[in-house]
Amino acid sequence: MTFGSLFRNQTRTVVKGHIFNLPNSLSILRILLIPWFIYYLDAGQTHIALIIMVVALLSDWFDGQMARWTNEVSDMGKILDPLADKLCLASVALYYLWKGELPVWFVVFVVFRDLVIFLGAAWIRHRHNVLTTSLWPGKWAVGFVSMMFISMVWPLPVFRQWPVKEFFMYLSAATLFYSFVEYCIRFYKIQKGAEFKA
Numbered sequence: 001m002t003f004g005s006l007f008r009n010q011t012r013t014v015v016k017g018h019i020f021n022l023p024n025s026l027s028i029l030r031i032l033l034i035p036w037f038i039y040y041l042d043a044g045q046t047h048i049a050l051i052i053m054v055v056a057l058l059s060d061w062f063d064g065q066m067a068r069w070t071n072e073v074s075d076m077g078k079i080l081d082p083l084a085d086k087l088c089l090a091s092v093a094l095y096y097l098w099k100g101e102l103p104v105w106f107v108v109f110v111v112f113r114d115l116v117i118f119l120g121a122a123w124i125r126h127r128h129n130v131l132t133t134s135l136w137p138g139k140w141a142v143g144f145v146s147m148m149f150i151s152m153v154w155p156l157p158v159f160r161q162w163p164v165k166e167f168f169m170y171l172s173a174a175t176l177f178y179s180f181v182e183y184c185i186r187f188y189k190i191q192k193g194a195e196f197k198a
Contacts, residue, residue: 026063027080030056034091041095041153050153056088057146075131082121082134085142086114092149101152106169110145113180120187130190137179144172 033056041049063081093110096102121132148168151159158164 021074021077023063024074024077024080026059027077027084030059030084031087034088038091038095046153046155050150053146053150053153060085060142078131078133082138083118085134086118089142089145090114093145096149096152102169106173109173110176113176117180117183120183124187124190128190132186132190135179135182135186137175137182141172141175141179144168144175148172 033052037049037052037056040046040052060081063077090111093102093107097104097107117138124130124132145168148165151164151168
Protein backbone atom coordinates (compact mmCIF):
# COMPACT_ATOMS: atom_id res chain seq x y z
CA MET A 1 0.00 0.00 0.00
CA THR A 2 1.46 3.37 -0.99
CA PHE A 3 1.09 6.73 0.72
CA GLY A 4 -1.13 7.99 -2.10
CA SER A 5 -3.40 4.93 -1.92
CA LEU A 6 -4.23 5.74 1.70
CA PHE A 7 -5.98 8.83 0.40
CA ARG A 8 -7.28 7.41 -2.88
CA ASN A 9 -9.10 4.59 -1.09
CA GLN A 10 -11.13 7.07 0.91
CA THR A 11 -14.45 8.42 -0.29
CA ARG A 12 -13.74 11.50 -2.36
CA THR A 13 -15.60 14.62 -1.29
CA VAL A 14 -16.32 17.42 -3.72
CA VAL A 15 -16.12 20.71 -1.86
CA LYS A 16 -18.39 23.21 -3.57
CA GLY A 17 -17.28 26.80 -3.78
CA HIS A 18 -14.06 26.25 -1.81
CA ILE A 19 -11.31 28.37 -3.36
CA PHE A 20 -8.29 28.78 -1.11
CA ASN A 21 -6.93 25.28 -0.71
CA LEU A 22 -3.52 24.02 -1.81
CA PRO A 23 -4.56 22.47 -5.16
CA ASN A 24 -6.42 25.61 -6.24
CA SER A 25 -3.52 27.78 -5.08
CA LEU A 26 -1.21 25.82 -7.40
CA SER A 27 -3.55 26.50 -10.32
CA ILE A 28 -3.58 30.21 -9.45
CA LEU A 29 0.22 30.12 -9.22
CA ARG A 30 0.39 28.81 -12.80
CA ILE A 31 -1.65 31.76 -14.01
CA LEU A 32 0.52 34.24 -12.09
CA LEU A 33 3.69 32.74 -13.59
CA ILE A 34 2.61 33.49 -17.18
CA PRO A 35 3.80 37.14 -17.40
CA TRP A 36 7.07 36.30 -15.66
CA PHE A 37 7.75 33.46 -18.10
CA ILE A 38 7.07 35.74 -21.07
CA TYR A 39 9.22 38.50 -19.58
CA TYR A 40 12.31 36.35 -19.01
CA LEU A 41 11.87 34.52 -22.30
CA ASP A 42 11.68 37.78 -24.24
CA ALA A 43 14.67 39.13 -22.31
CA GLY A 44 16.74 36.19 -23.51
CA GLN A 45 17.11 34.68 -20.04
CA THR A 46 16.05 31.26 -21.23
CA HIS A 47 17.32 29.36 -18.19
CA ILE A 48 15.10 31.36 -15.84
CA ALA A 49 12.21 30.98 -18.28
CA LEU A 50 12.82 27.23 -18.39
CA ILE A 51 12.80 27.00 -14.58
CA ILE A 52 9.48 28.86 -14.49
CA MET A 53 8.09 26.50 -17.12
CA VAL A 54 9.18 23.43 -15.13
CA VAL A 55 7.60 24.88 -11.96
CA ALA A 56 4.36 25.47 -13.88
CA LEU A 57 4.36 21.93 -15.28
CA LEU A 58 5.02 20.40 -11.86
CA SER A 59 2.27 22.49 -10.30
CA ASP A 60 -0.08 21.27 -13.02
CA TRP A 61 0.61 17.68 -11.98
CA PHE A 62 0.62 18.30 -8.23
CA ASP A 63 -2.63 20.26 -8.05
CA GLY A 64 -4.68 17.35 -9.37
CA GLN A 65 -2.82 14.77 -7.29
CA MET A 66 -3.07 16.85 -4.11
CA ALA A 67 -6.79 17.36 -4.64
CA ARG A 68 -7.28 13.58 -4.83
CA TRP A 69 -4.90 12.64 -2.03
CA THR A 70 -6.32 15.19 0.43
CA ASN A 71 -9.97 14.88 -0.63
CA GLU A 72 -10.04 18.54 -1.66
CA VAL A 73 -11.60 18.06 -5.08
CA SER A 74 -13.67 21.22 -5.51
CA ASP A 75 -15.93 22.68 -8.16
CA MET A 76 -13.65 25.71 -8.27
CA GLY A 77 -10.65 23.45 -8.83
CA LYS A 78 -12.39 21.80 -11.78
CA ILE A 79 -12.65 25.27 -13.31
CA LEU A 80 -9.27 26.71 -12.30
CA ASP A 81 -7.12 23.77 -13.46
CA PRO A 82 -8.23 23.66 -17.12
CA LEU A 83 -8.49 27.46 -17.20
CA ALA A 84 -4.86 27.75 -16.09
CA ASP A 85 -3.83 25.23 -18.76
CA LYS A 86 -5.66 27.15 -21.49
CA LEU A 87 -4.27 30.53 -20.44
CA CYS A 88 -0.72 29.16 -20.28
CA LEU A 89 -0.88 27.48 -23.68
CA ALA A 90 -2.60 30.39 -25.41
CA SER A 91 -0.22 32.99 -23.95
CA VAL A 92 2.95 31.15 -24.93
CA ALA A 93 1.56 30.22 -28.36
CA LEU A 94 0.63 33.86 -29.06
CA TYR A 95 4.09 34.97 -27.96
CA TYR A 96 5.80 32.56 -30.35
CA LEU A 97 3.41 33.60 -33.11
CA TRP A 98 4.45 37.21 -32.51
CA LYS A 99 8.11 36.13 -32.71
CA GLY A 100 7.43 34.26 -35.96
CA GLU A 101 8.38 30.86 -34.53
CA LEU A 102 4.96 29.19 -34.78
CA PRO A 103 2.65 29.07 -37.81
CA VAL A 104 -0.59 31.04 -37.76
CA TRP A 105 -2.76 27.96 -38.37
CA PHE A 106 -1.49 26.22 -35.25
CA VAL A 107 -1.96 29.18 -32.91
CA VAL A 108 -5.39 30.01 -34.33
CA PHE A 109 -6.46 26.38 -33.86
CA VAL A 110 -5.19 26.27 -30.25
CA VAL A 111 -6.95 29.50 -29.29
CA PHE A 112 -10.15 28.63 -31.18
CA ARG A 113 -10.31 25.14 -29.66
CA ASP A 114 -9.78 26.36 -26.12
CA LEU A 115 -12.31 29.15 -26.53
CA VAL A 116 -14.98 26.79 -27.88
CA ILE A 117 -14.37 24.26 -25.09
CA PHE A 118 -14.46 26.98 -22.43
CA LEU A 119 -17.70 28.49 -23.77
CA GLY A 120 -19.21 25.03 -24.23
CA ALA A 121 -18.40 24.05 -20.66
CA ALA A 122 -19.84 27.36 -19.40
CA TRP A 123 -23.04 26.78 -21.38
CA ILE A 124 -23.43 23.22 -20.05
CA ARG A 125 -22.86 24.49 -16.53
CA HIS A 126 -25.47 27.23 -16.96
CA ARG A 127 -28.03 25.18 -18.87
CA HIS A 128 -27.76 21.76 -17.22
CA ASN A 129 -25.91 22.50 -13.96
CA VAL A 130 -23.22 20.00 -14.92
CA LEU A 131 -19.59 20.86 -14.25
CA THR A 132 -17.55 18.99 -16.86
CA THR A 133 -14.05 17.78 -16.11
CA SER A 134 -10.93 17.52 -18.27
CA LEU A 135 -10.63 14.55 -20.62
CA TRP A 136 -7.48 12.45 -20.80
CA PRO A 137 -6.94 13.16 -24.53
CA GLY A 138 -6.87 16.83 -23.60
CA LYS A 139 -4.30 16.20 -20.89
CA TRP A 140 -2.11 14.30 -23.36
CA ALA A 141 -2.45 17.18 -25.82
CA VAL A 142 -1.32 19.66 -23.16
CA GLY A 143 1.66 17.41 -22.46
CA PHE A 144 2.70 17.32 -26.12
CA VAL A 145 2.33 21.09 -26.48
CA SER A 146 4.44 21.52 -23.34
CA MET A 147 7.15 19.29 -24.85
CA MET A 148 7.12 21.46 -27.96
CA PHE A 149 7.54 24.61 -25.87
CA ILE A 150 10.37 23.01 -23.88
CA SER A 151 12.18 22.18 -27.13
CA MET A 152 11.80 25.84 -28.16
CA VAL A 153 12.98 27.30 -24.85
CA TRP A 154 15.77 24.87 -23.93
CA PRO A 155 18.91 25.74 -25.94
CA LEU A 156 20.05 22.15 -26.53
CA PRO A 157 21.84 21.48 -29.84
CA VAL A 158 19.68 18.42 -30.53
CA PHE A 159 16.59 20.64 -30.55
CA ARG A 160 18.19 22.68 -33.34
CA GLN A 161 19.67 19.81 -35.34
CA TRP A 162 16.50 17.74 -35.49
CA PRO A 163 12.91 18.84 -36.16
CA VAL A 164 11.84 18.22 -32.55
CA LYS A 165 9.61 21.28 -32.46
CA GLU A 166 7.84 20.28 -35.67
CA PHE A 167 7.37 16.71 -34.45
CA PHE A 168 5.65 17.77 -31.24
CA MET A 169 3.72 20.50 -33.03
CA TYR A 170 2.05 18.06 -35.44
CA LEU A 171 1.62 15.44 -32.71
CA SER A 172 -0.03 17.97 -30.41
CA ALA A 173 -2.19 19.28 -33.26
CA ALA A 174 -3.50 15.76 -33.86
CA THR A 175 -4.23 15.12 -30.17
CA LEU A 176 -5.74 18.59 -29.75
CA PHE A 177 -8.10 17.89 -32.63
CA TYR A 178 -9.01 14.46 -31.28
CA SER A 179 -9.70 15.85 -27.81
CA PHE A 180 -11.72 18.69 -29.35
CA VAL A 181 -13.97 16.13 -31.04
CA GLU A 182 -14.29 14.22 -27.74
CA TYR A 183 -15.34 17.39 -25.93
CA CYS A 184 -17.88 18.22 -28.62
CA ILE A 185 -19.36 14.71 -28.35
CA ARG A 186 -19.55 15.03 -24.56
CA PHE A 187 -21.29 18.42 -24.79
CA TYR A 188 -23.72 17.08 -27.39
CA LYS A 189 -24.66 14.10 -25.22
CA ILE A 190 -25.23 16.28 -22.18
CA GLN A 191 -27.26 18.72 -24.26
CA LYS A 192 -29.42 15.83 -25.44
CA GLY A 193 -30.09 14.76 -21.88
CA ALA A 194 -27.58 11.94 -21.49
CA GLU A 195 -26.72 11.21 -17.88
CA PHE A 196 -23.27 12.48 -17.01
CA LYS A 197 -21.31 12.33 -13.79
CA ALA A 198 -18.61 14.98 -13.47
